[in-house]
Amino acid sequence: MAESIAYDIITKLSSPLLQQLGLWWNLKDYLQDLKSIVSAIKAVLLDAEERSVSSNLVKDCLEKLKDALYDADDLLDDIHTEAQRKDLLSGSKLTKEVRDFFSSSNQVAYGLKMGGKIKAIKARLASIQSETKMLNLVEREHPIETPFMARRRQQTHSFVRKDEIIGREDDKAALLRLLTEFESEENVFTIPIVGIGGLGKTALAQLVYNDEMVKDQFELKMWVCVSDVFDVKVIVGNIIKSVRKKTPDRNLELDQLQEQLRDEIDEKKYLLVLDDIWNEERELWFSLKSLLKGGARGSMVIVTTRSHMVAKITSKCQPHVLKGLSDDDAWSLFKEIAFEQRSAESTNSTFVYIGKQILKMCVGVPLVISTIAGILSFKETENEWLSFKDNELSRISQNGGEILPTLKLSYDHLPSHLKHCFAYCGLYPKDHSINVTKLVQFWIAQGFVK
Known part of the structure; x- marks a missing residue:
């Protein structure tokens, strides 16, 4: 900045x-x-x-x-x-x-x-x-100005292409068995998916949500991104919106909204995905859960979260804990992105050797792998790859599963004029739906875009 x-x-x-x-x-x-x-x-x-x-x-x-x-x-x-x-x-x-x-x-x-x-x-x-x-800061040339943009957490949706997801076949099969074969004593059963940021919890939920077996199994499917603020009224409104494909009247009170929700889900076998839950207050979860109990027997709620406490609060069953990709799957993802911009001849043994060394530092996290591979895809020489491994990547600690330092690498590699634009997006609340035209007008007003 x-x-x-x-x-x-x-x-x-x-x-x-x-x-x-x-x-x-x-x-x-x-x-x-x-x-x-x-x-x-x-x-x-x-x-x-x-x-x-x-x-x-x-x-x-x-x-x-x-x-x-x-x-x-x-x-x-x-x-x-x-x-x-x-x-x-x-x-x-x-x-x-x-x-x-x-x-x-x-x-x-x-x-x-x-x-x-x-x-x-x-x-x-x-x-x-x-x-x-x-402080002994050294002079550094600005990185190659590339169109690569850093990712940020944004409003999720239910669609994903199967060919875009690598290495989650076993996880998908395990969840499908739970959704289609497990018989619970409760009408509505909750399945938590737990893992650190960037492992692909949302992508896995999308895979399952769109599977043909799931389409045949459930009368109703709904997807809601929850994120930081666990507001029962907002969540209920978004569930209704997912069913009716339109936003309910904003002036309605929670009591009126819960009546509409029950009209939509009661006596129906449904699948609801609550993506990215952070709330660890048991009372708030129970206040939402009581409104979801009217579904027909076999109804399921999939919860994605980074917190094992959230998993414990939302369900009596063992959570599905998502782990890093296997070495082979991690290399397939890395290779697909890092070598995308170069010919087959340039992917020689030296690039492969350096790439696999870099990959070890990604600990199997798909978002880390794709971020770093995206940066490397625009670096043309072996020396550039070595410099990235020895200088930039070596400064990053992966302790505690923290992914932000890795994502910051992609910010560091943005051209100067794009850093302003990217940082400006931080003024928006998490999961806010951004009006692109207005955002560009704000950039112009700030002098970021001529």
Whole structure:
């Protein structure tokens, strides 16, 4: 993020209009000094952003740098706006000069004011530059600008193509047996799928949900993405929406919604997938479960979660614990993505050897494998693959099944202008349905997209 801010500042400092204004206001030397400092900092920013994951000192320095760069960016926006205002003023040259002289923002006063602010920003950045030298940050070239985009958790859906899922045949068969052969004492039985992030819990649920055996077995099928906030009213509304294919009236109370839900599911054998549950409060789950009990005998609820506590709360049976891919399946997935952009001749034994070394660090997690393979697919040489393994990948810890540091690799490999756009999406709540047209308009308004 800081790297892309620095890129924008250098672009603005290079603006002919800004350079011309600097001459008018005698700010040229200040602007040139600021440009030199920002350029020097920009050279080590990629290294700083990557090392900030594992070093608190680097992280603190990076935060201070971001604050200073944002202030510098705001200051340059102010100067650029004033330059455009002067350029657009109507009237003769003499009229404009007189108007400027008597205005509250005439050249001399404004120039002195901006000169002081630029001097202060320059001093802040110079101080931070000294810190970066003490941290032994190294100059790094920006990664190859590729169209590869990092993934983020988003609203899930029920469809998946069978040929897109590798290595889950046994898991699918085990779940199908439960869905079609298991006889429970309860009308509605819950099956939890548990595993760390990126293992493919949602993909497995999609596979089962769309299987022909399941279609024949259940009268009604519903899919709801739950995610962080376990709001019973919202979940009930989304179940109704999944059945009727339209959103129920938002003004309805929970009592009215539960009546509609019972109209749809009571006495029907149904399959409901509740994807990505985090709630560990037993009472909240029981309040939802009581509304689901009206289904016909043999009805099933599949719950996907990272939490074993959620599995314990939602079901009396042993959860289906999802594990990493086997070595063969992991290699099939890696090879399919990493070698997609190159000819068969280029997938020589050296690439295969390095790839299998990298694959060991992915611990069989499909999302990690596909993320890293996607980055490598745009790296052309053996040295680039080795550098990625020894430098970037070696800094990532897989302790506790944390997947975000790995996904950040794909962010680090985005071009500067795309980092702004990607980071802006973080303003939206998790699982929010984004209006693409409005999002692009926001990007344009922010100056991310020309």
